[in-house]
Amino acid sequence: MVKAGYKQTEVGVIPEDWDDKKLSQLCIMKSGESITSKSISETAPYPCYGGNGLRGFTKTFTHDGDYALVGRQGALCGNVEFATGQFFASEHAVVATPMDGTNIKWLSYVLTDMNLNQYSESSAQPGLTVSKILPLKTAAPNDNREQKAIAEALSDVDGLIASLEALIEKKRQIKTGTMQQLLTGKTRLPGFGEGKGFKQTELGEIPEDWDVALIGDYIEFKNGLNKAKKYFGYGTPIINYMDVFGQEGIRKEHVVGCVDVSREEIKNYSAKKGDVFFTRTSETVEEIGLSSVLLDDISSAVFSGFILRGRDKSDSSKIHLNFKKYCFGSEVVRAQIKSSSSYTTRALTNGTLLAKVLFPLPSLENEQIAIASVLTTMEGEIHSLENRLAKTKALKQGMMQELLTGRTRLI
Template sequence: MSKNKGKTAEELLQEALVPEEEQPYSIPENWVWVKLGFLITVKSGEALTKKQMIDGPYPVYGGNGVNGFHKENNISETSIIVGRVGFNCGSVHLSENYAWVTDNAFIVNFDKNKLNINYLYWLLKNLNLGQYSNSTAQPVISGKTIYPIKFPLPPLNEQERIAIKVEELLNKINQAKQLIKEAQETFELRRAAILDKAFRGELTKNWREQHGIGIDSWVKSTLQEHISYLGDGIHGTPKYSDTGDFYFINGNNFDGFSIVLKPDTKRVNEEEYKKHKKNLSNQTVFVSINGTLGKTALYNDEPVILGKSACYFNVLDTLDKHFTRYYLETQEFKDYANLMATGSTIKNLSLKAMRTLPLQIPSLSEQQEIVRILDNLFAKEQNAKEMCDVINNIELMTNQVLAIAFKGNLGTNNPAEDGIVVKLE
C-alpha cells in the first residue's frame, strides 16, 4: 500500500494505474489496469488454536479454508478470506455471513462502491496468490507481496455481470466433472464385475458347451506349478547414469499392460545393466509387490533392470500370460494380496505368497477364449473411458473461463459504461 498522506488525487491515481508498457494484455477501453493494493487491504484474523475452539455454529477459517467450528464469530458478513500461512497460503475462500477467521488467514477489505465481492473473489483465485509466498519451510504471503499485483478493473456493473457469467459457466463445468466421475466409477465397477465372471467361468459357459466340457475341467493349482522362474529386482540402488541407455524401474512403472518409461525414470549404463539384468522373456509377467500392490505389465523387450517392488515370473506353456495378467486385476487377487501382505504403512507381498497363489486353471484353449472375450469387451469399455479421460481435461476449462473473463471476452461488457477511474476522478 502506498502512503497516501499529503498526496493529491492525481498523484494517487497515477500510483494506482499500471503504465501502458507494463500492462500484461489488452482489455476493453472502459476497463483499467490497476495495482491490487489500490483497491484492497488485508488484515490477519485472530489467534484461535484447535484446543481453544469450543464447538458451535460458526465455521473457523484458517490457512486452507474451514478447519473447525467455534461458538463465537469475529466477522459478521460474507467476506473474502485468503490463506496467509502454510502450504496452501494464497488459497481464496468466500466465507459465510458469520464466521471466525484465525491469524493464519487474511480478511480482505475493499470499497463495495468500486468492487463487486464475487468478481473480486474470482479475480483473486485467478491470480494464484500462492506464487507470491516466500520460499521458506513455512510459506507466507503478506500485503507487501500482493499489493503490487496488476489486475484488470472493469466498471462495477460489468464486474457483477462477469461474476454471474463465470459462476454459471463453472457450475456447468462442475456438473460435467461430476457426471464424468460417476461414469469412471461405473467403468471400474463394471470392469471388476466382468473379470469376476470371467474367472468363475461364466463368460465361457457357451464355449464349454460347444466343446463338450464342463466347469469341472478347471483345475485347482498354484502359480508355482505353471512358471519356470519367479523373482524380484535388486534391493539396493544401482549406479545411475544420466546418459545411460537402460532404465531402472519399479512397480510404479507398470500401467496394466506394459512398462511406462517416464521422463524421471532413472537410467543406468550397459555395465550396470549387465550386472543386474534378469532372465526376462516374451513370457514374462510383472506385478508390483511393494507399496501399491497388484500393478501389472507384460515384458516387451524394454531395456530395463528391476527394483525390489517389481516381481516378475515367466509362465510355462500351460498358462497364457494375458490370462494371468487379467487374473492379477481381479478383486480375488487383490483380496489375497492384502491378506498375505506384511507391513501397515508400506505393504509388502512376499515371493513365497506369489508362488503359492491359488489358481483355478482352465485348459489353455479356454484361457485364450477368455482373453479374447475380455479383450473385446474391454476395447469397447476403453473407448468410452478414453472419451471420459479426454473430457476429464475439463479441469483446464476452469482456468480458461477465468482467463477469458478477465480479458473482457465473455461478451458481457457495455462500452458505454464509465470505468472506475472516471468515478475516482
Template sequence: MTIRDEFVTAGDVGIFRGGSGFPTRFQGGKSGKLPFFKVSDMNSPGNELFIARANNYISESQRKVIGAVLVPKHAIVFAKVGAAVFLERKRILPQASCIDNNMAAFVVDRSRLDVRFAHYLLSAFKMSSLVATTALPSLNGGQLRAIPLWVPKDLDEQRRVAEALADADDLTSTLRRLIAKKQKIKQGMMQQLLTGRTRLPGFSEEWVDSSVGSLARVMGGGTPSTRVSSFWGGEIPWFTPAEIRAGGSGLVSLSERTITPDGLAHSAASLLPVGTVLVTSRASIGNCAVAAVPVTTNQGFTSMAPKDQRSTWFLYYWTQQNRSELELRAAGSTFLEISASKVAAIPLLRPGLDEQAAIGAVIRDADLELDMLADRLIKAREIKTGMMQQLLTGRTRLPVEAAGE
C-alpha cells in the first residue's frame, strides 16, 4: 500500500530564519526595492495573508551594509519576540524581503510542502503555547523546528486542502466586507434620518426644538445591599454597565445577576418598563440597550423610559449618534459621570411620534440585517475551524478528482 502521508516536524520540511537588526538611520526609506518588514506591518490593511506593504524600504546596497538576511519569496513570517507572539499572525512573503529581529521566517521546502498548505498548518498551530512565562516572551529555533505537522506526501492533495480552506476564507472575507459596507450605510442613515436632513416618505411636519426629557423620563439605578442574600437571585434582571456593548446591545432581557422584589424595594433601583433605553452614565458613557422585559440597573445608568413607545428606537439610535453630547456634560474627580437631570436637559430636534417610530424602524431593520450577517460570519468561521481540524490532521481526506473533470 502506498504511504499517503507522514507525521513530521517543521524542521524536516523547512528552515527557520531569524530577522535582522534595522539601524534607525536606514529606517523610513520609501524608494528602495526591498521591503524591510516590522511586526507592526502585519496590521496594515491588505497584509492579512500576503504581506506586501511595508513602511520601510531599502536598496540592495543598503542591505549589504546592514548585513540583513534576505528572506526568500514564499517564506511564512511571524512575530517571534514580545506580546505580538500571542496574536498568532502568520503572513506569506510575495517577494524576497528583509524582516527585523522581532520576526522569524519559515522557508518551506517546496519539493515537499505547498506554501499555502504550510501556512494553514502553521495558522492552526498555536505558537504562543511554546512561549515560556518570562518578562519578554520569545520563541527559539529549537522549539520552532520541533513543531509537529501532518503532511500528505502528495503535493496535489496538499493543494486541494489549501484550496478548500481558501474557499472558506473567501466566504468569511466576503461576509466581513459586506458587514463593513452595511455598517457604513447604517451610519449614513443615522446621520441623515436622526437630524432631519433626509426625511422618510410621507413625513413633512416641522421638527421641534426640544430635549431628551420631553420624550422620556430619565432615571438612575441602584444596588441592593450585597450583605442581604434575600435581595439577590430573584427573577428581576439587574444590569451593570459592563453588560452593555459600546456599539449598542439591542434588545436585552438576561443579566448576569438578578434581584428579588425585596431587593428592589430596599434599594434606589427602579423597575424599568419594556422599551426603556438603558444608557450607561459612567466609565463608558452612552452605551445603550433596549429592555425587552421589565428590568433594573445599578447606579451606573441614566435610563430613558419613553413617554410613548413610538420613541423607543428613535431614542436608542439618537443616543448612539449623540454619545458626545453626554460625554461633554459629564463631570467628576475620580471618574466622569453624567446625572439623570443633565441627560434630560440635553437638547434635540424632535420629530412627530409616528416619524420617530418610522425612523427607528428603518435603522432597526438595518441593525437586524447586520445581526444576521454577523451570525453567518460566526458560522462560517466555525465551519472553517472544523475543516482545519479535519483536513490538517488527516481525519478527513478530500477525494481525488477524476481525470478530465
C-alpha cells in the first residue's frame, strides 16, 4: 500500500508532486567532437574528457558552463562526470545540456545513480548510444529548488570525500618520504647513531654502524602453488597476489581465498608467520617485487604461483618481523628489483634475481623495531582515514537512495 503523499509510477513510489520523466524531458544529449591524441597533453589549459573520464588537457575547448558528461565508449562507459567552465568533450563522451527547469548538478547525480553502464552494447569495445539513454525514466522533482537542494546536500558530502582523499594522499606522501629517510639511515631516531658518521657503499651513504645486506643471505625463495580453477573456492586458506599487493603486512583476516590441496602440497607450499611474499609477475615493472610479510600464523595456509615466498634461512633471523614490512620497499631496493626484472608480454622476477638485491640493515634490532614502530603508527593513521572515507562514501550512497527517490524531502 502506497503511503499518503506518494504515488506508484514506472520508476517506483515517488512523491505526489514529482513525476517520472524520460531523460529526453530533462536534457539534450549529444556526443562531443573528434580529437587526436597528439592534441592532448598534460600542460595545455583546458581539460579534455573522453569515454573513461579525464583524458588530459588541450589548447581548445568545445563547451563553457556546467554540464554532465557520460562516457560513451570504453571499459568505463556510463561513467558520469560533472564538468564546469571551459573544457573539450571528445567524441567518446556524451554531453548532457539541461533543459529549462533542470538543475544540471542534480541531473549528474541522477545519471550516476542510474548505472548507465548496464545499458552498454556488448562488443569488442563496449559502448552506449544516445538513442538508448534518452528514453530511460527517472524520478524528478518538478520544483527546481528541490533539485538544487538535493544537489547541494550531495555536493557537501562530495566535498568531504574529496578532502579526505586529499588528506590520505598527503599522509601517504609523508609516509613514503619518511620511509626513504629512515630505511637508508639519512634520519636517525633518538637514541641511535649518536657520534656515528656515514660510510660510502654500493647503496650510497649509509650509517657506519649499519650493514649492506644481501637478501639471499637472509631468506630463501620458493615459487608458489599452481592449480586448476576447479580446485579454488573451498579448502585451505591460500595467500594470493592481491593479499600482497598494496599492503605491507598480511593478517589472518586478510586471507579470504581457499584452495583444495593435498597434505603434501600443504607441506611444500606452506605459509607461516614471518614469511615475506613478493609479487612475481604483473603488467608493469612497477608492480613486481612488491612485498608483504605474514604477521599471523594461519593453519595449513599455502601461497599461490603468482607470488614468491621468502623464508628465513635460520630461526634466529637478524631482520625483525615488523622491520620486514618495510625494508624491502625503500627506493634503493625497488630500483634494483625493477632494473633486474625481465619483460616479454608481462613483467617478471624470480627468486634468483631477488636474492641478489642489496638492502640497508640496521645492526641493532632495537633500531629496526623503532623504525618499524614509527612507520606502523603512520600506517595506522592512514588506515583510520581510509575507514572514515569508506563510511562517508557509504553515507553518500544511502543519501542518494533517499534523496533521489523522494523518500527523504529537503523542502
